Amino acid sequence: MSQKAILFIPDISGFTEFVQHTAIAHSKHIVAELLELLIDSNQMGLELAEIEGDALFLYKLSEAVDISTLENQIEAMYVAFHTHLKRYELQRICSCGACSSAYNLKLKFVVHYGEIEFISVKDSKKPYGSNVIKVHRLLKNEVPLDEYTLFTDAVLPVNTESENSLVTKYDFGNISFQYNPLQHLKSKVPEIDPIPENIPKYKLYDETETIKMAVNDLYEVISNFDYRLLWTKGVDKMEYEKNKVNRAGEKHKCLFNKNDDVIQTTVTKTVNKNQLVYGESTTNVPFTKLFNNYFVLEETKDGYTKMNIQIFADFKPFGVIFKPLLKRTLKRAISENIKELVLLIDSGFSPNYPD
Numbered sequence: 001m002s003q004k005a006i007l008f009i010p011d012i013s014g015f016t017e018f019v020q021h022t023a024i025a026h027s028k029h030i031v032a033e034l035l036e037l038l039i040d041s042n043q044m045g046l047e048l049a050e051i052e053g054d055a056l057f058l059y060k061l062s063e064a065v066d067i068s069t070l071e072n073q074i075e076a077m078y079v080a081f082h083t084h085l086k087r088y089e090l091q092r093i094c095s096c097g098a099c100s101s102a103y104n105l106k107l108k109f110v111v112h113y114g115e116i117e118f119i120s121v122k123d124s125k126k127p128y129g130s131n132v133i134k135v136h137r138l139l140k141n142e143v144p145l146d147e148y149t150l151f152t153d154a155v156l157p158v159n160t161e162s163e164n165s166l167v168t169k170y171d172f173g174n175i176s177f178q179y180n181p182l183q184h185l186k187s188k189v190p191e192i193d194p195i196p197e198n199i200p201k202y203k204l205y206d207e208t209e210t211i212k213m214a215v216n217d218l219y220e221v222i223s224n225f226d227y228r229l230l231w232t233k234g235v236d237k238m239e240y241e242k243n244k245v246n247r248a249g250e251k252h253k254c255l256f257n258k259n260d261d262v263i264q265t266t267v268t269k270t271v272n273k274n275q276l277v278y279g280e281s282t283t284n285v286p287f288t289k290l291f292n293n294y295f296v297l298e299e300t301k302d303g304y305t306k307m308n309i310q311i312f313a314d315f316k317p318f319g320v321i322f323k324p325l326l327k328r329t330l331k332r333a334i335s336e337n338i339k340e341l342v343l344l345i346d347s348g349f350s351p352n353y354p355d
Contacts, residue, residue: 023097309338
């Protein structure tokens with residue numbers, strides 16, 4: 001039995017084809033986060049029928065269309081989308097093609113209305129019929145904008161004399177629609193405060209090692225928590241949010257020596273343009289108020305990277321008397337970790353990027 005429904009597709013675009021494997025992996029995580037954000041911004045009771053690559057196919061059974069409700073829904077998703085990208089640009093620590101160009105991502109909406117049926121496959125019920133085909137065909141169109149909402153004439157009567165109306169021929173016949181630009185909604189995206197660069201006063205460690213690995217691959221090995229236990233001694237377990245690109249402000253928990261939980265926050269700091277930096281900060285190191293460690297990476301020649309490790313701390317009252325002990329402990333622990341990292345890389349290890 002057929003039922004009337006609003007068919008609603010938000011579609012993300014803007015990622016070009018990336019050559020670097022890092023960019024391919026990170027672009028998948030970034031798009032997945034954005035799709036989750038769009039789902040969480042659903043305020044009109046739309047049902048999720050399918051996640052389709054960089055798009056969502058949503059629908060709502062309804063005997064009528066309320067344009068103002070649709071426009072409010074579109075605005076909520078659009079503002080949430082660009083707020084997230086604005087925050088990500090301030091928080092990102094990776095300079096791969098995906099992370100450094102995520103702010104260029106665009107969002108468009110295609111909205112149609114008509115009768116649908118449902119097809120059941122095991123426990124899943126999906127919208128089915130000619131109108132489902134139509135709304136997907138409309139993703140390919142001649143709209144001369146990157147960000148817009150496309151309303152078919154079944155949703156909103158089309159003024160054929162308007163410059164924002166088009167009649168396009170598809171394999172199912174001609175269809176007329178109106179497109180409304182979304183760029184003006186950028187003014188509703190809130191300002192995002194940058195994360196302050198809080199570097200402790202005392203430098204406890206500053207050593208440099210040359211690693212036989214390309215700078216972007218080494219950065220991925222160091223900053224990706226999936227690989228941390230492969231080269232860090234004394235850490236028995238890590239808890240962190242998987243399937244998310246690490247960024248400034250991201251927290252993770254390390255279990256040291258089977259009983260000490262240490263919560264660390266990803267941080268960054270200003271470095272030269274030809275350098276990459278990854279840092280972590282914690283307040284859980286004995287005798288210190290704040291403890292930051294940084295990896296500053298710089299490619300020296302093809303396939304080799306200079307890795308500079310810097311550690312800073314602010315001490316609790318009288319904690320500074322333990323500074324020599326802390327420096328000796330750090331030197332021993334970091335030397336072991338560097339040795340493990342070199343052995344790992346010399347064994348032929350490289351980041352496991354998904355296809």
